[in-house]
Amino acid sequence: MPELPEVETVRQGLLKLVKGSTIIGVDVYWDRIISGEIHSEDFASQLIGNRIIDINRRGKYLLFNFSHWSMISHLRMEGKYEVSETNEPLKKHTHIVFHLSDGRDLRYLDVRKFGRMTLVPKGEEFTVAGLKTIGPEPISETFDxxxxxxxxxxxxxxxxxxxxxxxxxxxxxxxxxxxxxxxxxxxxxxxxxxxxxxxxxxxxxxxxxxxxxxxxxxxxxxxxxxxxxxxxxxxxxxxxxxxxxxxxxxxxxxxxxxxxxxxxxxxxxxxxxxxxxxxxxxxx
DNA sequence: GGCAGTGTTACCTC
DNA sequence: AGAGGTAACACTGC
Missing domain, CATH: 1.10.8.50 (Helicase, Ruva Protein; domain 3)
Known part of the structure; x- marks a missing residue:
């Protein structure tokens, strides 16, 4: 699903659904989706209590702006997000679940498991490989x-x-x-x-x-x-x-x-x- | 059974 | 060092 227009569409949809929500728990079913220095247990524990302040996009990357952290998410070939009630059964290929305080989940699904998420301290988004060398945004005036x-x-x-x-x-x-x-x-x-x-x-x-x-x-x-x-x-x-x-x-x-x-x-x-x-x- | 597939990157070799 | 090519990642659908 993932070139710029699809990622932008996901960003807009997600923002409407989960902006302002607070994470109360995270389940990681496929750890290799999480890349970078902060991993499985830390990934989950550090996110607990964080509010989703905003969701931005750079190229094909989603940038989740949490209270204390930023999360860089790349959908690669088939990554998808969905928002469901916590009591709904998990679909096949659900790899990461963010439980929200209002009884809903933000869920990440990825048939091929190619997608990646990286948790970094706020302000360090552009130290992530891929974002370090990324070119200008084609749909803004920065594409000179x-x-x-x-x-x-x-x-x-x-x-x-x-x-x-x-x-x-x-x-x-x-x-x-x-x-x-x-x-x-x-x-x-x-x-x-x-x-x-x-x-x-x-x-x-x-x-x-x-x-x-x-x-x-x-x-x-x-x-x-x-x-x-x-x-x-x-x-x-x-x-x-x-x-x-x-x-x-x-x-x-x-x-x-x-x-x-x-x-x-x-x-x-x-x-x-x-x-x-x-x-x-x-x-x- | 075989192969292609919206993507990136590690690992070569030059 | 930088550039470029290829395989790997993992799974489904045709």
């Missing part, structure tokens, strides 16, 4: 075009894996990077420094547009899960290439092709997104 141009100019790496690194810009994953590259008509294997200034500008704008629209739509629902928080997105109806293998390109009608780029399934229109054209050869 001049900076974007400068970084791309000095990277020979293919543009898609570069954008997936989270360092040039935060929040893009496999779905939205394919969509943004399609919208900008750029082949995912183009070396970053081979992009013309016009193309970089277009890509910058496409990243912003795609993510903003997806946030407004509440994210993308790929596989239908029983309603866990945030799984109500509708952006899938606006996708152009992701998951559209063999369907006609909405721009030119050419069937969308699926290729492999940096081990990730990658969807392109071979007509609209050329790898080598006269316009895209590296400058001499």
């Amino acid at each position: 075009l001049t900076f974007f141009k400068k970084i791309l100019k000095q990277k020979s790496r293919a543009i898609k894996p570069l954008l997936l690194e989270q360092k040039v810009v935060a929040g893009l994953g496999n779905i939205y990077v394919d969509e943004a590259l399609f919208e900008a008509e750029i082949h995912p294997l183009r070396p970053a420094h081979s992009l013309r200034p016009k193309e970089v500008e277009q890509l910058h704008q496409s990243i912003i547009d795609v993510l903003r629209k997806a946030v407004l739509a509440g994210g993308t629902t790929i596989r239908s899960y029983k309603h866990a928080l945030g799984k109500v997105g509708n952006f899938q109806v606006e996708l152009h290439v992701y998951g559209k293998t063999n369907e006609p390109c909405t721009n030119c009608g050419t069937p969308i092709k699926k290729i492999k780029v940096a081990q990730r399934g990658t969807h392109i229109c071979t007509n609209c997104q050329k790898l080598t054209t006269k316009n895209s050869l590296p400058r001499s």
Whole structure:
């Protein structure tokens, strides 16, 4: 569930449900979800008595602002939160349960157990690996075009894996990077420094547009899960290439092709997104 | 049975 | 040191 728009949708949903609630107990069923220095028993005992003051987001990371601690939470591939009455039986794949003082639970579920939570003292959020080197927020004015141009100019790496690194810009994953590259008509294997200034500008704008629209739509629902928080997105109806293998390109009608780029399934229109054209050869 | 999958990072090698 | 590629994490669904 987890690129920027989905995480933002979860954040907004969670905030409505649990802002101001106090944690009275924590059950950890799969300890490896908890990373960092503060672990299982400490993780639970330190959180008891903490109020959920606010929930923020940076890229694909959720930042829980508790009374005395911050918790960094990354959903990775399939992490989900849900809020249930404490007496409701636990669903399969429930790994962490935060008991709230009002008789409800905040529960974390994760089929693949890839997600991670890290408890850090307030103010130390950005010492967590992943947040230390994270790039600018694409849907705010911190995503500066001049900076974007400068970084791309000095990277020979293919543009898609570069954008997936989270360092040039935060929040893009496999779905939205394919969509943004399609919208900008750029082949995912183009070396970053081979992009013309016009193309970089277009890509910058496409990243912003795609993510903003997806946030407004509440994210993308790929596989239908029983309603866990945030799984109500509708952006899938606006996708152009992701998951559209063999369907006609909405721009030119050419069937969308699926290729492999940096081990990730990658969807392109071979007509609209050329790898080598006269316009895209590296400058001499 | 086999493989792909909304993500990150540890562990190589150059 | 920095860059880039690959495997690993763990499980489900097609």
